[in-house]
Amino acid sequence: xxVSYTKSLKNFIEIAIPLxxxxxxxxxxxxxxxxxxxxxxxxxxxxxxxxxxxxxxxVAIAIITIPHKLLIYCQPGYEEKALPAIAKYxxxxxxxxxxxxxxxxxxxxxxxxxxxxxxDTLKIAMRQGIYRCDKAEPVPPAEGKMRIADGIxxxxxxxxxxxxxxxxxxxxxxxxxxxxxxAHVNNIxxxxxxxxxxxxxxxxxxxxxxxISLVYTPEEHRGKGYATALVQQLTKEMLTKKYRFxxxxxxxxNPISNSIYMKIGYNKRADYTEYxxxxxxx
Numbered sequence: 406x407x408v409s410y411t412k413s414l415k416n417f418i419e420i421a422i423p424l425x426x427x428x429x430x431x432x433x434x435x436x437x438x439x440x441x442x443x444x445x446x447x448x449x450x451x452x453x454x455x456x457x458x459x460x461x462x463x464v465a466i467a468i469i470t471i472p473h474k475l476l477i478y479c480q481p482g483y484e485e486k487a488l489p490a491i492a493k494y495x496x497x498x499x500x501x502x503x504x505x506x507x508x509x510x511x512x513x514x515x516x517x518x519x520x521x522x523x524x525d526t527l528k529i530a531m532r533q534g535i536y537r538c539d540k541a542e543p544v545p546p547a548e549g550k551m552r553i554a555d556g557i558x559x560x561x562x563x564x565x566x567x568x569x570x571x572x573x574x575x576x577x578x579x580x581x582x583x584x585x586x587x588a589h590v591n592n593i594x595x596x597x598x599x600x601x602x603x604x605x606x607x608x609x610x611x612x613x614x615x616x617i618s619l620v621y622t623p624e625e626h627r628g629k630g631y632a633t634a635l636v637q638q639l640t641k642e643m644l645t646k647k648y649r650f651x652x653x654x655x656x657x658x659n660p661i662s663n664s665i666y667m668k669i670g671y672n673k674r675a676d677y678t679e680y681x682x683x684x685x686x687x
Contacts, residue, residue: 435476437609512678525682532657536671541641547630549598562586603631613649
C-alpha cells in the first residue's frame with residue numbers, strides 16, 4: 406500500500422476524477438469540490454490532499470479545504486489498509502483537522518482510527534442522506550413564484566445564510582455570510598409571495614449533475630409549502646436545462662424535509678455521517 410503526498414493539485418485532480426465519476430451521485434460533494442478546483446485552483450485558500458495506491462493503481466483519495474471537514478473516497482475492500490494511511494498523513498500536517506464527512510461506514514471507521522491516533526474525542530455533528538432525482542414529480546401549488554436572486558436581495562440573503570449555518574451547527578460571521586451571498590447570488594433562487602419567503606441554491610456542478618443546497622425558510626414562513634414548491638421547480642429547471650440528475654444532502658434527523666424531497670422525486674442513494682474531532686486540552 407503506497408500513499409502519494411504529491412504537492413501537485415493538478416496531478417491529484419487527474420487521479421481523482423476517474424475514481425469518482427462512476428459514483429457521481431453518492432460522492433457528489435467531494436467530486437464537485439475537486440471539479441471546482443480544476444476550474445479555479447485558487448478557489449480555497451488552503452487545500453491538502455493525498456492518494457492511496459496499491460500496485461500502482463489508486464484505490465482511495467482524501468482532500469480537505471480548511472476550515473472544512475476532511476472528505477474521503479475509498480474503493481470497497483481497501484478500507485483496512487487505506488484509511489490508516491490517510492489518517493497518518495493528515496495527522497502529520499501542521500493544520501488542525503476539524504472532522505470528517507463521508508459515507509457512514511467510511512466516516513465511522515476513519516473517525517475511530519483518528520481518535521486512536523490523536524486522542525481526539527468524537528462527536529457526531531450530523532447524519533445525512535444523499536438523495537438523487539432524475540425526474541421532478543408534481544407537488545401541490547404554493548402561493549407565489551420562483552425568481553432569481555439579485556443584488557437587492559444580498560442583505561437579506563446574508564442573514565438567511567447565517568441562520569442556515571447556525572442550523573447546521575456551523576456558525577459563520579456576518580462578513581463571511583455576506584461574502585458567500587455575493588459570490589453565489591446568481592445561483593440562488595427565491596420563492597416570492599409578496600416578498601421573499603424561502604431560498605435554495607444550485608452548487609457544485611459535476612459531469613452529469615448539480616447539487617440543490619441552501620434550502621432555507623425563515624420560521625415565520627414555514628408550513629406553507631414554499632420550500633417544497635421551490636425545490637421542485639428548481640430541480641425541474643436544472644433537469645430541463647442540462648443535467649441528467651440533481652442531488653441534495655438532507656438532515657436525517659428531520660423526517661419532514663426527507664419526506665418532502667421524496668415526494669418531489671428524490672431517492673436516497675447513500676447515508677453519510679459527519680464527525681467533529683474535539684481536541685483534548687492538555
